[in-house]
Amino acid sequence: MPDAILVVVEQREGKLNRVSWETIAAGQAIAAATGWTLDAAIVGENGSALAAEVAAKKVTKVYAVESPKLEPYTPDAFAAALKQLIAAKQPKLVLMPHTYQVRDFVPKLATAMGRTVISDCIGFKHENGNLLFTRQMFQGKLAADVSFASEAPWFATFQNGAFRGDQAEAGASAAPIETVKVEITDGVIRNKPQDVFKEAKQAVDLTQAEIIVSVGRGIKEQKNIEMAKQLAEALGGELAASRPICDNGWLPMDRQIGSSGQTVAPKLYLALGISGAIQHIVGMKGARTIIAVNKDSEAPIFEIADYAIVGNLFDIVPPLTEEVKKAKAGS
Amino acid sequence: MPSANCQLLIYTDKFAARNSYVRSNVLKILVCMKQVPQKDAPLKLNDAATWIREDVSYEVNEPDAFALEEALRQREKHTGEVVVITSGPARSQQVLREALAKGADRAIHLEDNAFVGLDAFNTAKAFAAAIKDEKFDLIFTGLQSDDYGYAQTGVILAELLGWPHATIIMHIEKNETGIRVKRELEAGFFQYVDMPLPAVLTIQSGINKLRYATLIGIKQAKNKPIRKIALAEVQSAIGENLQKIERLYVPEKTKKTVHIDGTPAEIAKKLVDKLRNELRVL
Ligand SMILES: Cc1cc2nc3c(=O)[nH]c(=O)nc-3n(C[C@H](O)[C@H](O)[C@H](O)COP(=O)(O)OP(=O)(O)OC[C@H]3O[C@@H](n4cnc5c(N)ncnc54)[C@H](O)[C@@H]3O)c2cc1C
Numbered sequence A: 001m002p003d004a005i006l007v008v009v010e011q012r013e014g015k016l017n018r019v020s021w022e023t024i025a026a027g028q029a030i031a032a033a034t035g036w037t038l039d040a041a042i043v044g045e046n047g048s049a050l051a052a053e054v055a056a057k058k059v060t061k062v063y064a065v066e067s068p069k070l071e072p073y074t075p076d077a078f079a080a081a082l083k084q085l086i087a088a089k090q091p092k093l094v095l096m097p098h099t100y101q102v103r104d105f106v107p108k109l110a111t112a113m114g115r116t117v118i119s120d121c122i123g124f125k126h127e128n129g130n131l132l133f134t135r136q137m138f139q140g141k142l143a144a145d146v147s148f149a150s151e152a153p154w155f156a157t158f159q160n161g162a163f164r165g166d167q168a169e170a171g172a173s174a175a176p177i178e179t180v181k182v183e184i185t186d187g188v189i190r191n192k193p194q195d196v197f198k199e200a201k202q203a204v205d206l207t208q209a210e211i212i213v214s215v216g217r218g219i220k221e222q223k224n225i226e227m228a229k230q231l232a233e234a235l236g237g238e239l240a241a242s243r244p245i246c247d248n249g250w251l252p253m254d255r256q257i258g259s260s261g262q263t264v265a266p267k268l269y270l271a272l273g274i275s276g277a278i279q280h281i282v283g284m285k286g287a288r289t290i291i292a293v294n295k296d297s298e299a300p301i302f303e304i305a306d307y308a309i310v311g312n313l314f315d316i317v318p319p320l321t322e323e324v325k326k327a328k329a330g331s
Numbered sequence B: 001m002p003s004a005n006c007q008l009l010i011y012t013d014k015f016a017a018r019n020s021y022v023r024s025n026v027l028k029i030l031v032c033m034k035q036v037p038q039k040d041a042p043l044k045l046n047d048a049a050t051w052i053r054e055d056v057s058y059e060v061n062e063p064d065a066f067a068l069e070e071a072l073r074q075r076e077k078h079t080g081e082v083v084v085i086t087s088g089p090a091r092s093q094q095v096l097r098e099a100l101a102k103g104a105d106r107a108i109h110l111e112d113n114a115f116v117g118l119d120a121f122n123t124a125k126a127f128a129a130a131i132k133d134e135k136f137d138l139i140f141t142g143l144q145s146d147d148y149g150y151a152q153t154g155v156i157l158a159e160l161l162g163w164p165h166a167t168i169i170m171h172i173e174k175n176e177t178g179i180r181v182k183r184e185l186e187a188g189f190f191q192y193v194d195m196p197l198p199a200v201l202t203i204q205s206g207i208n209k210l211r212y213a214t215l216i217g218i219k220q221a222k223n224k225p226i227r228k229i230a231l232a233e234v235q236s237a238i239g240e241n242l243q244k245i246e247r248l249y250v251p252e253k254t255k256k257t258v259h260i261d262g263t264p265a266e267i268a269k270k271l272v273d274k275l276r277n278e279l280r281v282l
């Protein structure tokens, strides 16, 4: 039997999480490079219904891993269920999206099997028969190609946006679905999760904004926010921020952009003193045009910026605001 | 709680064999704190291009500072002990010194250059070996490190110890049966989770407001114990790394970025011209 790749997709409230398609696309690309086969698994009660959606893609088989104990999500139950599936099916490589849920249980799963996870990968390389996974290090300033130095099963997770979900290939015909009932004994699950909730009603909906001026830690002090606010007002846009600014209480949480905040896609995103950590980038990379002002020419934000201004934001912003006002007054 | 009562509880904690963790109100907390290159330190590759050149400035991994703060606050509420642990070369002692100055009671330093190169599995194994004779109620780690960014060490440690864990924690409340924690989920969602002790929690930045070390704190820190553990003492507990960095490099740029240069006034003019005539947002 050829080696197999197993992609574990993620569901949330009865729907497949969008990044699941990205991981399937990643699995298909690795399968094409290595000649390995590709299977998928969906974990959770009533996975069978969603399994059909996955089975329409180019995969060999879809496993619907079921137990009443998988609802609601707990790391104990998910690790136990997947350990049973992996022990039975023996894939060589197990792929998952690097979601908050996956990072909550996959290190436990791999450790329980005496294995390792190459986490948060942005790509892979297949060189002379060796499979390498590329991941960011040092907050995105450097990248590393990483290999497995252990026996299979190998575990790897892919960063949000690393592959294009819409490029997940459809299959010629629907793949077979196998329901796998797992046994999770009493006492395995120790955590008791309560219902998922949102903190407060969002006061601003940044998703509708056409222009966003976003400030990061480069703004230094709370009183300097005013300067960015004036630029935002001159441009007729909204003010937003990176996480540390909201953590400090300098701007309300509902103006935070990123994986734990809002995801926006304005016409213009102006990043002032933001380094460009991936957790911020996932929230704004869909912007049509990104302008970044940063004093560090190596800041990762410049990798995704359309226009780069290397310099001190305190020098740049005030004349820019004036120039915008002039242009508006003249038009 | 009256202070006489606290004394009694500490006494119980120290001298009775504790098999029930929730019996006392005292919390004994271990905080894993890592030293990482400073956020804006310019990084250079070593000759083999497998790691950075180590002659840069270092600081405490950001979420680990929040983890320490949370441990200190829990101790202030419930009494108990806060112990900090790090693994790394001599320079990383600075992290422990700062933690002791802020109020941690004692520290453990797994001291060797080789610890820098360990994967998360081995780092967690080294920690488990270092604390095998201790009885903690809680272990805090940061949710991820700024250098490796594995986001794994805490969860692996929990599994090695056989303890439950919860990740990306924004609030911790002790109760009758254990703790209730608030987990951060994606896109602004949260969730409370009840769990028994002992447990491992990975702490998110912003869970609290950090304190500064006081002058008295810095003085007192000089007399607080740092237990040093050599690599040899934990060597038998760790093995070969399970993953290997083949090469480290500056990432290839994928987008064509246009640089706008000049004096601030010139930049402002050029930018407004683009906003108006190319992007048409003005
Ligand atoms: C699970 C998880 C979830 C997260 N969720 C989010 C999220 O939703 N949103 C988010 O933003 N982050 C999030 N983060 C945090 C993220 O990893 C980064 O720590 C954060 O985005 C950094 O914010 P920053 O760029 O403002 O600060 P820093 O990284 O400190 O960058 C500041 C930048 O300002 C520049 N600068 C300094 N002074 C000046 C000046 N005078 N002029 C110009 N430039 C200057 C510096 O060169 C630097 O690049 C999350 C992290 C984790 C682990």
Ligand SMILES: Nc1ncnc2c1ncn2[C@@H]1O[C@H](COP(=O)(O)O)[C@@H](O)[C@H]1O
Binding pocket: B032, B033, B034, B035, B061, B063, B064, B085, B086, B087, B088, B115, B120, B123, B140, B141, B142, B143, B144, B145, B148, B149, B150, B151, B152, B153, B154
């Ligand atoms: N060498 C180390 N010394 C102390 N703590 C560490 C070390 N490595 C990892 N940790 C802890 O584990 C957390 C997660 O790290 P990582 O798994 O590398 O992302 C960090 O925030 C630290 O709390």
